Amino acid sequence: MHLPAARGRVSAALIDVLGGRAAKLPAFARFDGDEDLHLTLFVCYELAYRGWDGVDDRWEWDPGMLRLRAAAEQRFLHDLCEWVGPPETGVDPASVPARLAEIVEADDGPALSKYLRGRATHEQFQEFVTHRSIYHLREADPHTFAIPRLGGRAKAALVEIQADEYGGGSEPRMHQELFKQTMRWFDLDLTYGAYVDTVGARTLAVNNVMSLFGLHRARRGAILGHLAAYEMTSSLPNRAYGNGLRRLGGDADATAFYDEHVEADAVHEQIAAHDMCGSFATAEPALAGDVLFGARCALAVDAWWATGVLDAFEQGRSSLRGSTIAAGLAG
Missing domain, CATH: 1.20.910.10 (Heme oxygenase-like)
Structure with a gap:
């Protein structure tokens, strides 16, 4: 599966790193709305499924990748708890x-x-x-x-x-x-x-x-x-x-x-x-x-x-x- 087109600053930085066009993931995540957030999460998660064409499988467990994913997950969890209440x-x-x-x-x-x-x-x-x-x-x-x-x-x-x-x-x-x-x-x-x-x-x-x-x-x-x-x-x-x-x-x-x-x-x-x-x-x-x-x-x-x-x-x-x-x- 080819890497998708970015939908905001965070997904752009992530896709640039995975695509070999940049060397460093963002240190913090300020998402440009839902499109940026959910594309970022989807790209991170796909590393645990069938992966992206040309992207080294080792990215799945890269510490910087996991930190970025965790930040996106916290944002999504906050949204979910607002919708349905906490567990x-x-x-x-x-x-x-x-x-x-x-x-x-x-x-x-x-x-x-x-x-x-x-x-x-x-x-x-x-x-x-x-x-x-x-x-x-x-x-x-x-x-x-x-x-x-x-x-x-x-x-x-x-x-x-x-x-x-x-x-x-x-x-x-x-x-x-x-x-x-x-x-x-x-x-x-x-x-x-x-x-x-x-x-x-x-x-x-x-x-x-x-x-x-x-x-x-x-x-x-x-x-x-x-x-x-x-x-x-x-x-x-x-x-x-x-x-x-x-x-x-x-x-x-x-x-x-x-x-x-x-x-x-x-x-x-x-x-x-x-x-x-x-x-x-x-x-x-x-x-x-x-x-x-x-x-x-x-x-x-x-x-x-x-x-x-x-x-x-x-x-x-x-x-x-x-x-x-x-x-x-x-x-």
Whole structure:
């Protein structure tokens, strides 16, 4: 994946160093808004995934890089706590599955799935798929970081969920691969990370919150809560996405990714809430509040992203960065 174009002073300094055009990372981080912050985080985090073309893998653990990442993480954590409140203390571990259900039930995020099912044009659905490619081409990877940090029933439950995400060991059934079929139907670039420059801060934030939780052992409760929220809110939207794509003429290959999630996530919902999160909270009661925090953050960041996309669609404008890029995709 090629290094993206900068979106502010901090991301510019970071990208210049990784690209060999500068020798020193910034000593402090004053971000030029959300675009600068979330691109900086995304660039730092990608070093722990598949990396950047031409960038030495040793940058992942460079002390200066970690200091910069930590400063960006603190800014993002501050934003998250302002949105959903800090993690609760003194949460009864036995209440965690029921509390997760309450959080999901209370979620009143924007009805993007309803719009895509009944109103979206081909070009708008294509934009939606472009946004989601940033995550779906590495789907499940952020949550998999939690596996070696768990034990017992919670670990077994997470492995069960993740095994399905990775197609039970069959490459064509991996959800990452199924999503490529949807992208192919829309004539999109299947290259991992091809559209990082095309999407905005909100899309990057959806990915960054997973990495923020998944890459830190201290936030293992939050990454489990995040996954639980995803699994518990997936089936109905994916049914809507599949039906919306069929309305536009999508064939069985194009809709396979969404149809797979309708069935798989209905099963995963119970495993995630009870076997994974419930068992984890019982084993580590001090982190029960972190599980709920992770779930709230998942829903809040997704709602922030979906609001931006839906607002753009309803106003008749592109949800992507740059009118020329958007026009190229629509053409």
